[in-house]
Amino acid sequence: MTPNTHHTANTPGWVDVDGPHIVTSRFGFDDSFTLARFEATGGYAGLRAALDRTPADVHTEVREASLLGRGGAGFPAGVKWGFCPPAVWPRYLVVNGDESEPGTYKDRLLMQRDPHQLIEGSLIACYALGLSQCFLYVRGEMALAQERIATALNEAYAAGYVGKNILGTDFSVDIILHWGAGAYIVGEETALIESLEGNRGMPRLKPPFFPAAIGLYGKPTIVNNVETLANLPWILLNGATEYKKFGSDTSPGTRLFAVSGHVARPGVYEIEHGVTTFRELIYGERFCQGIRDGHELKMFIPGGASAPWFFPEQLDLPLEAKPVGAAGSMLGSGAIVVMDDTTDAVRACLRVVRFFARESCGKCTPCREGTTWEETVLRRILDGKGRSADIDMLLDIGDNISPGPYPVAANEAEGQTAVPFPPRQTTICPLGPSSVAPITSAIRRFRSEFEAKIVLPETIPVAAAVHPATSELAAAAHGEGGHR
Amino acid sequence: MSRFNADNLIVAESIIRRYPVAKSALIPLLHLAQEQDGYVADDAMAHIAELVGVTPAEVVGTCTFYEMFKRHPVGTYVVNICTNISCLVLGGEELLHHAEKSLGVRAGGTTDDGLFTLEDVECIAACTEAPCLQVNYRYRYRLTTDDFDELIDGLRTGRITDVPHHGVLARIRQQIADDRLAGVVAPELATEAPVWLAASDAGGAGS
Known part of the structure; x- marks a missing residue:
């Protein structure tokens, strides 16, 4: 292992620290992405170990490792795998490499620095579950990751690791490199499937469209995150018992x-x-x-x-x-964004909300309209055009997207207790409800910062805001003198 | 030129063959059209519709959902500056404002010489290296305003040569030799458990 104390030219961002290296074991090598380096450092040994066992055995090993999905929801991968209905064929694997959650930067490193590890993990999943074809969906903006994966797949096909009769066995599977074109929502698994079918990337309603039951082309489909699959070679090579020696009982590895x-x-x-x-x-x-x-x-x-x-x-x-x-x-998704005392809470809140407003796919009304209004109201507060009613209006818009008390951290100074995750939602997917997070977090904690930006009078006189014709109509509707 | 040229038609057909359902090739083919012309022309979309067997309207429907696809010519270099949260707190918006002044266009605009299109984008997954940007989807990290000017100058003078023109993503394509292909599985035809699973597990439950 080449020592790497801080950023290397090839892996900006990755910091090597003492401790187990399950998915970053090759990151210190300048040529970590080549087949030669991969083979010289135990590459494809996990696949060989898997092929020596029955598919059901491999599935059991992964289930026992309690490997939690690394895409965001944290659901155990082995359990998710078990949701495929028996005797419905074909089954597909879709690798979710559409990493776009702000702050998240790990799947790109795994794809760029160790593409063969991801290919090996994908093969193990296909073998275990009888998946007949794998689509590796890489985010559109990640040109280098696409190049590295294309090269790795070309090498792996030529060397007999991917494709027909893998390593001389009767296990055959194609891995197809697919790439997106700029849409955060496509990271949601049903939207990912829509996109892979050539459609606009809009989420499907669950139920009934749980991918493991009704996924790609209406067939059972396993959608796994890049980091999740990257763990599989190590688990197959070293076993679930060894894997569980790292981490906590409930979150191993x-x-x-x-x-x-x-x-x-x-x-x-x-x-x-x-x-x-x-x-x-x-x-x-x-x-x-x-x-x-x-x-x-x-x-x-x-x-x-x-x-x-x-x-x-x-x-x-x-x-x-x-x-x-x-x-x-x-x-x-393992993204921690740290903000110090120079940060304007309202500006940070607006920027995160703007993201969700831009990325809303428009399918569900509360999200499409709500995120737009959240952005509009926040922007006018930041621009000094806000009214004091705007603060509660923001909370009210949030309540329409995500009803009830929204998850929030405790604030002991104010005697406020935590509201546990997750939020409720009036939408098909969690994108809309996510836009409420920065609003409730910032207002509950830094309400005074919002108030300090509000300099206009509390309300606009109603009479001045209503067109005369409208007033007359209203008066008529309410009877004489009933309305101002 | 906006329908696929002869070389790209061969590439397009090889891409389509990899999918069990031809429409799945739509996004890769839109990228191929953008690689050829720098943007996605209407004729290209009509050609893609013919190739995958859908209506041109369906191709437009998909194309317009994804922000990487440009339906009008853009600059040779599309400069995407991230202003999302991790970049915001480390000067992403200031970098964008500098870029607007220095290029003389607002975000979304293209310089008169047709060289640069500037965009204010969402997170591009280089958060530890903020503020960051992409030029035609090639990264530049931890930029100062001077770094930005140097980058623009390098592109303008041709000193920087590792950034292809807009539309080119991966410069390496996946190639699968015919004798290595496991075989594309059409959803309606493959109704049996795969052989390796059936061999080990007679019931084919696979769980």
């Missing part, structure tokens, strides 16, 4: 966390899952080394733009789905 924003050493870190706390990761010497000089932590997003915000009081939570959920947010 390691996980990639991308820490960005106002930290001294931002980076993508492979750390044991469920063990480290946010404080250790953000302040630890081994990791991000604290907030940049002379500043204090104001807030952080623990799991990508969709996650409600955390504050200094939540720093001692472990990086594990359950406690983070109970505390009012989610670990999501």
Whole structure:
């Protein structure tokens, strides 16, 4: 292993730290993406180990490893695999490499730096479940990842690892490189399938369209995240028991966390899952080394733009789905965005909301209309054109997208308790509800910052705002003198 | 030129053959059209419709959903500056404003010489390297305003040569030799469990 203390020219962003290297074991090599390097460092040994066992056995091993999906929802992969109805064929694998959640930066590294590891993981899944074709969907904007995967697939086909009669067995599967064209929503698994069918990437209603039952072309389809699949070669080579020695009981193995924003050493870190706390990761010497000089932590997003915000009081939570959920947010896609005391909460809130407004696919009314209004109202507050009623209006718009108390962190100073994750939703997918996260987080914690930006009088006189003709009609409808 | 030329037609046909249902090739083919012309022309969409057996309207429907597809000519270099949250807090918006001034166009605009189109984009997954941008989907990290000017100058003078013209994504294509192809499985024809599964698990439950 080549030592790599900080950013290498080839892997900007990845920071090597002591500890298990399950998915980043080759990142320190300049040629980590080549077949030669892959084979020289144990590559395709996990596939060979899988092919020596029955498919059902391989599935059992993955289920026992309790490998949690790394795309955001954190559902156990082995259990998800079991949702394919028996005796319905063909079944497909779709690899979700459409990484676009703001703050998230890990799947791109895995695709660029170790494409063969992803191919090997995909092959293991296909073998275990009898999947007859695999589509590797890479985000459109990731040109280098596409080149590296294309090269790796060409090498792997020629060497007999992919395609017909893999390694001389009767296991045959094609892996097709597919790529998107710029749409965050396509990271949602049913939208991904729509996109792969050549359509506009709009999510499907679940039920009935659970991909494992009715997926690509209406057939059972497993959709797995890149990082999830990248873990499989190690698990097959070393076994579930070894895998579970890392991480916590409920979140075994390691996980990639991308820490960005106002930290001294931002980076993508492979750390044991469920063990480290946010404080250790953000302040630890081994990791991000604290907030940049002379500043204090104001807030952080623990799991990508969709996650409600955390504050200094939540720093001692472990990086594990359950406690983070109970505390009012989610670990999501492993993206931690750190913001210090120079950050304008309203501006940060607007920017995240603008993202959801731009990326709403437009299928569900509460999201299509709601996110647009959220952005409009926030922008006028930031521009000094807000009214004091606007703050509650923002919360009200959010309540129409995601009814009921929205997940939020505790605020002990104000005597407010946490509302646990997840939110309720009036939409098909969670995009709309995600837009509510920055609003409730920021208003509940920094309401005074919103109020400070509101300088106009509370209301506009109604008479001045109503057209005379409208007033007359209203008066007629309400009888004499009934309306002003 | 906007229908596929002879070389690209061969590429297009090989892409279509990889999918169980031809319409799945639609997005890759739109990229191929954009690679050929720098944008997606109406004639190209009509040609794609013929090739995959759908109506031109369906191709337009898909094309217009995805923001990478440009339906009108854009600059040789499309410069996408990220202003999403991780970049915002480290100067992404300031970088964008500098770019607007320096290029003399607002985000969304193209310079008069047709060289640069500037865009204000969402997260491009390089958050630890903020503020960042892409030129024709090639990354540049941790940029200062001086770095930006140097980049533009390098592209303008031809000193920077590793950025292809707009529309070119991966410069390496997937190639599958006929004798290595496992075989495309049409959803309605493949009704049996795959051989390796059937051999090990007579019931074909596969779970």
